[in-house]
Each structure stands twice: as structure tokens, then as C-alpha cells.
Amino acid sequence: MRxxxxxxxxxxxxxxxxxxxxxxxxxxxxxxTAPIAADGGDPPAGAYAQAKR
Structure with missing residues (x-):
């Protein structure tokens, strides 16, 4: 595997x-990594919501 x-x-x-x-x-x-939104807004609450985004 490469x-x-x-x-x-x-x-x-x-x-x-x-x-x-x-x-x-x-x-x-x-x-x-950090849960920073592209528009600079607040990230979703919780690890699951951040990972799903």
C-alpha cells in the first residue's frame, strides 16, 4: 500500500x-485541526456536530 x-x-x-x-x-x-467555519462564525456545538460538518 502506498x-x-x-x-x-x-x-x-x-x-x-x-x-x-x-x-x-x-x-x-x-x-x-480547529472547528473554524469558513465564514468566521461560531463552530457547531459538540465534537459530533463539528466532525459531521
Whole structure:
């Protein structure tokens, strides 16, 4: 299995050079992320609602 980078489509990913996650075989490394809305508004309440968004 080859290494795969997972992007979210953030305009900062290509500028800064990071990926939201890296899949390598049976391992997944997830970067630290924050629930910031694109419009700058408040994030949904709770982890489930934030992940679903």
C-alpha cells in the first residue's frame, strides 16, 4: 500500500504544505485541526456536530 495524503480543500494547505491526514498502510496520522467555519462564525456545538460538518 502506498502513502496517501488527505486534503480538506483548505486554501492554506498548498501554501503552507500540510495535509489533514496521512494514510500509510494500516496507519492514519491526523493533524491538529480547529472547528473554524469558513465564514468566521461560531463552530457547531459538540465534537459530533463539528466532525459531521
Amino acid at each position: 502513502r496517501r495524503l488527505v486534503a480538506s480543500g483548505s486554501p492554506y494547505e498548498p501554501v503552507i504544505g500540510f495535509s489533514r491526514a496521512v494514510v500509510d498502510g494500516h496507519h492514519v496520522a491526523v493533524s491538529g
